[in-house]
Amino acid sequence: MEFFQRAEVVRLRSHHDKYMLADDDEGVFQDRNGTYKNAKWTVEMVEGSNLIRLKSCYGKYLTASNMPFLLGATGKKVLQTLPPRLDLSLGWEPLREGVQVRLRTRYGQYLRANGGLPPWRNSITHDIPHRTSTANWILWDVDLVQLRPTPPKPIEIATPNTSMDSPPPYHHDSAQIDLKSPKLSIHEQGDVEENASPKKDGRIIFYNVGDEHGSVPITSEEKFFTFKGSSVDDLKEKLKEETGHDDIIVCCRNPFTAKLCPLHLQLPPNNTDMHVVVVTPSYNGQHFSTYFSFCTPTFAT
Numbered sequence: 001m002e003f004f005q006r007a008e009v010v011r012l013r014s015h016h017d018k019y020m021l022a023d024d025d026e027g028v029f030q031d032r033n034g035t036y037k038n039a040k041w042t043v044e045m046v047e048g049s050n051l052i053r054l055k056s057c058y059g060k061y062l063t064a065s066n067m068p069f070l071l072g073a074t075g076k077k078v079l080q081t082l083p084p085r086l087d088l089s090l091g092w093e094p095l096r097e098g099v100q101v102r103l104r105t106r107y108g109q110y111l112r113a114n115g116g117l118p119p120w121r122n123s124i125t126h127d128i129p130h131r132t133s134t135a136n137w138i139l140w141d142v143d144l145v146q147l148r149p150t151p152p153k154p155i156e157i158a159t160p161n162t163s164m165d166s167p168p169p170y171h172h173d174s175a176q177i178d179l180k181s182p183k184l185s186i187h188e189q190g191d192v193e194e195n196a197s198p199k200k201d202g203r204i205i206f207y208n209v210g211d212e213h214g215s216v217p218i219t220s221e222e223k224f225f226t227f228k229g230s231s232v233d234d235l236k237e238k239l240k241e242e243t244g245h246d247d248i249i250v251c252c253r254n255p256f257t258a259k260l261c262p263l264h265l266q267l268p269p270n271n272t273d274m275h276v277v278v279v280t281p282s283y284n285g286q287h288f289s290t291y292f293s294f295c296t297p298t299f300a301t
Helices: 132-138 232-243
Strands: 007-013 019-022 028-031 041-045 052-055 061-068 076-081 093-097 100-104 110-113 124-127 141-147 203-209 223-227 249-253 260-262 274-279
Touching (some): 028 076, 028 124, 100 141, 110 132, 203 232, 223 232
Antiparallel strands (some): 007 019, 007 041, 007 141, 041 052, 093 100, 100 110, 203 223, 249 260, 249 274
16 A cells, blocks of 8 residues: 555556556556556545545546446446546555555455456456456556655744754655566657557667666656667666766666666566666665565566
């Protein structure tokens, strides 16, 4: 739950390595391309509970309905709705399982990404899996692409005859931190036409150059290139060419602490796209994550 308390905008990626997208007809579906704006979901906290609401780019909420997805099947439809009153049907309880989450409805069922043949393929329902082969279909990776702004600390009023130093300036550098779950993914590069699927030749590397504190300015636009190499050393050499820096450290972010950790192991398999942050040796290193396993590439199960 603490993961979503920091999140303002997220993407959800299923066990099938597909993103949950909002359709313009109030439905939801899965797609491998996560660059669409309708792959982003705004997180709202439900006060007085451990529930969240997920709002699509159409201003509607992810809703667990009572309507069967198919006649005679156990799964029920997941829709986007905007009821006059925000009731519990819009609430989802995040349950962490390792570095993934399950999203439970008020009915005790789970947000489920379906595979198999049509009409199940790419559909999303809420259900309880009854077979071992589908148990992982309710697990989701979360790409935290925008953090909630941290409110500035209130300025204390000095009492008479009491000296007080000026408060330090408030740095709003965490409002747009690109924070990814271990299975690294595609990041949005402007508005992309819906249903346009880019042809991939190699993997796409998205990168930003951090300052001496590892922070990326809010106004900094993430750059990208196609990478056909197979090792971390090859990637480092390519990033040297792209950034113009001769001595760099290639890092990724811990998905729970936002700290950086150097990338030393192998790259993810199957040309999985990656998001990295490039820092120079002047980086003070105090933000390096001690939870290195969260930052290493994770193989899809």
